[in-house]
Amino acid sequence: MKIWTSEHIFNHPWETVVQAAWRKYPNPMNTAVIGTDVVERDIKDGVLHSHRIVSSQWHFPKWVEKIIGVPKVVYASERSTVDAEGRQMTLKTTNVTFGTFLSVDEVLQYAPHPKDPAKTLLKQQATVSVEGVPLCRYMEDALTKNISFNANRGRQGLEWVINKINTEVKEIDHLLSQTKKSLDGITDTARKSMDELSASTQKIHF
Template identity: 30%
Template structure:
């Protein structure tokens, strides 16, 4: 069985700021569960101009009481692949867990693009699927838990991105008023 999650959100910031905030979002006050982020591979495709990045993210979570026998540790390694196309002003990300994947696999796609109604805003569409083939009557429970955690983490992620975006805005305002110089 598979459970699906979809969510669309609009940042009241331009695409350039939102994609910059994406790379600067760790650490922030809403991501204390993120232990580390490492770039594994990054290059610009010479044919398309698309920036492709693969990162390894280590997150620490909390296991539900009923899940403690299924997983040894609440730590999870996540692979994040992204493609940033500056020509079309689109960024697509795919994240999926590589730890605990036999118990539950979470695959999340996000598309960041200029909002069609207001070009100063950025729309983010999130789509995810949660898959568990564990059996023993736990599949629905695991997938339901995965959907709830994904909804919670999406809300925290938005708060974290908004925090970073506000920091970017403040720095730009200070620089524009001559308080900061470029370094």
């Protein structure tokens, strides 16, 4: 069994990072993930509970593929909780494919940075276990290295989504600003027309 851990600080508020985590796929950095399907979603005691199936394409060395065989699409079960009041998000992912001899359990925890609430601390841990096939320990090492590599790309993907969200917010703010200007212009025009009409009516009356 191999255990891998990592910590990363995002220079963004927790709410922004969590929103990006929900919209993480698809992104150009994590092309292996090809789909996410919501199985169940519920709110209990103010905490959002979700269960999703993640579809992806795993790429192993040729010798590994000859030993275990690799289907075109592999699946993982992801269960998550989001506590908006406590500002905590936890995702737990377990592989479904290869479950008879391979176990990859991953936990991600997003929380405000303890020293700077404007930033977000990500704690990540993965436990890899391979049994019942040749070269178990070697495969565990290879999978752990792959997880580390993908974790880095995952953080890059999250930054990409955050940038996309910030761009969308700016575009919406710009659109609202332009709409407000247009409405103000229409209101001013209507007010001037009413004033002119009122003045004309008074002249006719006298």
